[in-house]
Each structure stands twice: as C-alpha cells, then as structure tokens.
Amino acid sequence: MSLPSAATPPTPAWEAPPRTHRTSSIILAVLGIVFGALALLLVALYLLTALGLPAVAVSAVLALFPLGIVLLAVRWIDRWEPEPRAALWFAFLWGAGVAVALALLVDLGVEITAGAGRDPSLQEFQGAVLQAPFVEEIAKGAGVLILALAARRYFDSPVDGIVYAAVVAGGFAFTENIVYFGSTLAESGASGLGSVFVLRGIFSPFAHVMFTSCTGFAVGFAAQRYRAGGVVVAWLIGLVPAMLLHGLWNAAGFLVDDFFGYYLAVQLPIFLTAVALVVALRRYEVRVTRTRLQEYADAGWFLPGEVTWLSSSSGRRDARRWARGRSAQAGVSMKRFTADATRLAFARQRVVVGRGHLGPSTDEAALLAAVTADRAAMLR
Numbered sequence: 001m002s003l004p005s006a007a008t009p010p011t012p013a014w015e016a017p018p019r020t021h022r023t024s025s026i027i028l029a030v031l032g033i034v035f036g037a038l039a040l041l042l043v044a045l046y047l048l049t050a051l052g053l054p055a056v057a058v059s060a061v062l063a064l065f066p067l068g069i070v071l072l073a074v075r076w077i078d079r080w081e082p083e084p085r086a087a088l089w090f091a092f093l094w095g096a097g098v099a100v101a102l103a104l105l106v107d108l109g110v111e112i113t114a115g116a117g118r119d120p121s122l123q124e125f126q127g128a129v130l131q132a133p134f135v136e137e138i139a140k141g142a143g144v145l146i147l148a149l150a151a152r153r154y155f156d157s158p159v160d161g162i163v164y165a166a167v168v169a170g171g172f173a174f175t176e177n178i179v180y181f182g183s184t185l186a187e188s189g190a191s192g193l194g195s196v197f198v199l200r201g202i203f204s205p206f207a208h209v210m211f212t213s214c215t216g217f218a219v220g221f222a223a224q225r226y227r228a229g230g231v232v233v234a235w236l237i238g239l240v241p242a243m244l245l246h247g248l249w250n251a252a253g254f255l256v257d258d259f260f261g262y263y264l265a266v267q268l269p270i271f272l273t274a275v276a277l278v279v280a281l282r283r284y285e286v287r288v289t290r291t292r293l294q295e296y297a298d299a300g301w302f303l304p305g306e307v308t309w310l311s312s313s314s315g316r317r318d319a320r321r322w323a324r325g326r327s328a329q330a331g332v333s334m335k336r337f338t339a340d341a342t343r344l345a346f347a348r349q350r351v352v353v354g355r356g357h358l359g360p361s362t363d364e365a366a367l368l369a370a371v372t373a374d375r376a377a378m379l380r
Contacts (some may be wrong), residue, residue, distance in 0.1 A: 028150055029084075029087070029090065032090040032146075032150075033089050033090050033093060035093075035098070036089075036092075036094050036096075036097050037097065039093070039094075039098040039100075040093055040096050040097030040175075041097070042097070043096075043097055043100050043101050047175075047179065051179075051182035051186060052182075052186075055182040055185050055186055056182055058181070058182075058185065059177070059178040059182040060178050062181050062193075062201065063173075063175075063177035063178050063181060063201075064174075065201050065205075066174075066200065066201040066205035067170055067174045067177075067205075069206075070166065070173070070209055071170060073166070073206070074163055074167055074170065077159065077163055077166070078159075078163045080159075080285045080289070080342065081156065081159075081343070081346060082339065083163055083164070084151075084154060087147055087151055087154060088163075088167050090143075091147060091164045091167035091168045091171070092170065094142075094143030094168055094171065095167065095169060095171025095172035095173075095174075095175075096172060096174050096175045098139070099136065099139035099140045099142070099171075099172045100172060100175045100176065102139040103132075103135050103136050106131070107127075125254050128250040128251075128254070129247050129250050129251045129254070130247070133242075133247040133250065136172070136246065137212065137239055137242040137243045137246055138239065140165075140168050140169055140211075140215070141212060141235060141238070141239055141242065143164075144161065144165050144235070145232065147164050148161070148219045148220075148223050148231050148235075149228055149231065152231070153350070155219070155220050156224070156346040156349060156350065157220060157224065157284060157285055158216075158217045158281055159220065159281045159282060159284075160220050160223075161215075161217055161218070161219045161223065162213045162281070163216070164216055165217075165219075166209045166213055166216070168212060169209040169213070173200075173209070176208075181193060181200075184196045203263060204249075204267075210270065210271060210274055211243075211249075212242055213242075214241040215238035217277075218234040219234055219235050221234065222234030245270070249267065252266075252267075286312070288345060288346065289310065289311050289342055290307065291345075292345035292346070293306075293307045293310055293341060293345050296348070301371070302341070306341075310338060310341050310342070316338055319334055319338070320334050320338070323335075323378060329377070330378050330379075333377040333378035334374075336370075336377075337371060337374035337375055340367055340370040340371045340374055344367040347363040348364065351364070
C-alpha cells in the first residue's frame with residue numbers, strides 16, 4: 001500500500017473515475033430523490049385533505065423551528081468530512097415522505113383490521129408504545145440501510161451513519177410535527193397547540209434523531225468492516241435500541257405523572273451521553289485525517305505545516321480567514337483545498353482498512369491532482 005511520490009505525476013489512467021460509475025451514481029441519486037419527493041407530495045396532499053390548508057400552513061411554519069435545530073446540529077457533526085448533498089437530500093425526503101407514508105399506511109391497516117369494540121385507552125397505549133416504535137424505526141432505518149448499500153463508499157465512520165440517520169429522522173419529525181400540530185390546533189385551539197409545540201419543538205427536537213441514530217451508528221460501524229450481509233445484520237441489531245428508546249419515550253406519557261422530572265432524570269442524561277459519543281467520534285475523524293495526511297506529507301504531497309492546520313478545527317478557521325484576506329477567490333480555493341484533502345485522507349483510510357473496492361481506484365490520484373490544483377489556485 002505504498003503511496004505515489006509527489007515527484008511522479010499521476011498516470012493518465014488515474015485522472016478521473018470511469019464515466020459509467022459516475023453516470024450510474026447520478027441516475028441512482030436522481031431516482032431516489034424523485035421517489036422521495038413524490039412520496040412527500042402524496043403525504044402533503046393527504047394532510048391537506050385531512051387538516052385543511054390553514055392548519056397545515058401554520059403547523060408547517062412551527063415545524064420548521066425544531067427542524068432548523070436538528071439541521072444545524074447535523075451541519076456541525078458533518079462539518080469535518082461533509083456528505084454529498086444528493087445523499088442528504090435523499091435522506092431528508094425518505095424521512096419526511098416515504099417513512100411517514102409507510103407509518104400512515106400501517107396505522108390505516110391496523111385500524112381496519114382491529115375493528116370496533118377495543119378499549120380506546122389500551123389501543124392508544126399499544127399504538128404509541130409498541131406499534132409506533134416498531135413501524136417507524138424500521139421505516140426510518142430503511143432509508144439509512146439503502147444509503148449504506150447504494151452509497152457505501154461514503155460511510156467512512158459511524159459519524160456518517162449518524163449524520164444520515166439524523167437527517168432521515170429530522171425529515172420524519174418535521175412531517176410528524178405537522179400532523180400533531182395540525183390535529184391539536186383543530187381539537188384544542190391555540191392554547192393546546194402551544195403546549196404541544198413546547199413539548200415537541202423545544203423539549204424534544206432531537207427525540208427521533210436520538211432513536212434512529214442508534215441504527216445509523218450500527219450501520220456506519222459495520223460499513224467500515226463488513227460486506228452487504230454484515231451491514232444488514234448490523235442494521236437489524238441497531239433497530240433494537242432505537243425501538244427501545246422510542247418506546248421508553250412514548251411510554252412516559254402514559255406511565256409518568258411528573259414528565260418534567262422524568263425528562264431531567266432519564267431523557268436528558270441519555271441525550272447528553274449521545275452528544276458525548278458524537279464528540280468522541282468526531283475526534284476519531286480528526287485522528288484519521290492527521291494520520292493519513294502525514295503519510296502523504298512524508299511522500300512529499302503536503303508540507304508538515306499544512307498537515308497541522310488541516311488536522312484541527314482552529315487551524316482550518318485560521319487558514320480560511322487568511323485566504324479570505326487575500327481575495328474572495330483564494331477563500332473559495334482554500335475551502336476546496338480543505339475539503340479535497342479531507343476526502344483524500346478518508347480515501348486512503350478505505351485502502352488501509354481493506355475497503356478500497358468500495359470506491360473507484362482512481363480516487364487517490366484524482367484527489368491528489370485536485371489538492372495540487374487547489375493549492376495553486378489559492379496562491380495565485
């Protein structure tokens with residue numbers, strides 16, 4: 001696994017990924033996004049029919065607040081090694097459209113098959129504590145699994161699985177919040193809507209994210225080490241804690257009198273533990289970047305000082321500030337240089353851990369050429 005020397009330019013065979021690979025990736029991305037968008041459109045039409053345009057409009061505006069909080073958190077988590085935007089769009093549309101549609105269809109099927117005569121309280125408890133965690137986590141987790149199987153080369157660490165899971169869950173929560181807000185507005189008016197908004201929009205914007213991130217973590221971990229069968233097994237394992245956490249959250253509404261005390265004693269520590277795990281995983285990404293770029297520096301592709309600032313958040317901020325001081329174009333080139341260098345480090349990591357087959361063999365040389373061009377454009 002020796003590195004190409006900087007004194008030897010890449011051979012023409014390394015210049016770019018094969019066109020067929022790129023074309024097929026684009027086609028898959030477009031088909032996935034279109035499918036998710038159509039599902040979201042059908043869900044929107046259903047909500048407009050059931051709740052009416054005014055209720056849906058008000059609820060959608062309110063639902064943007066917790067969604068914005070989730071997306072800002074995802075941006076922070078994903079900032080070191082950003083995921084492709086097309087994959088993130090698919091993840092959001094899957095959660096907001098496909099997963100919600102699947103959950104609604106199952107709800108409808110249960111209502112039809114259950115029939116009349118059941119205890120309404122028991123039915124509500126079973127739906128919230130048993131059915132919802134099982135159906136919704138499978139529906140959301142399916143989007144993460146599809147991404148792991150179709151775009152596995154982008155899963156370089158558990159962080160990537162968490163990012164995709166968080167976006168899927170954020171999309172699902174966005175549409176689900178519209179349902180809850182709209183239904184409450186119709187039944188209880190503005191006062192009831194305010195209470196539900198505080199609970200779902202302020203106290204628990206990360207509830208679904210936390211549940212589905214268990215699945216994302218398991219998938220992201222397995223994607224580094226195992227083939228497709230192992231990823232599927234890890235997905236099934238990850239669904240278990242996701243369902244348990246989801247059921248625990250929903251059961252509190254039925255079994256706990258002091259919900260605020262329960263929230264502080266149980267849910268808040270779980271959330272803080274999840275945050276600590278994400279921070280630790282981000283540090284792992286920093287270590288990978290530093291280790292792999294140092295190998296390229298030893299081969300002459302980077303200066304030691306470049307590896308130092310590329311391997312720290314503060315160094316990257318200082319470098320971008322310096323570049324923007326030179327010119328706007330230098331700032332853009334510096335941003336590209338940082339992104340390409342990080343992608344290069346993780347492309348090398350795939351080779352080192354035996355996952356080189358998950359990406360085209362041209363990645364390394366293409367990225368080396370890219371960082372060279374970025375550096376020249378930045379200093380020009």
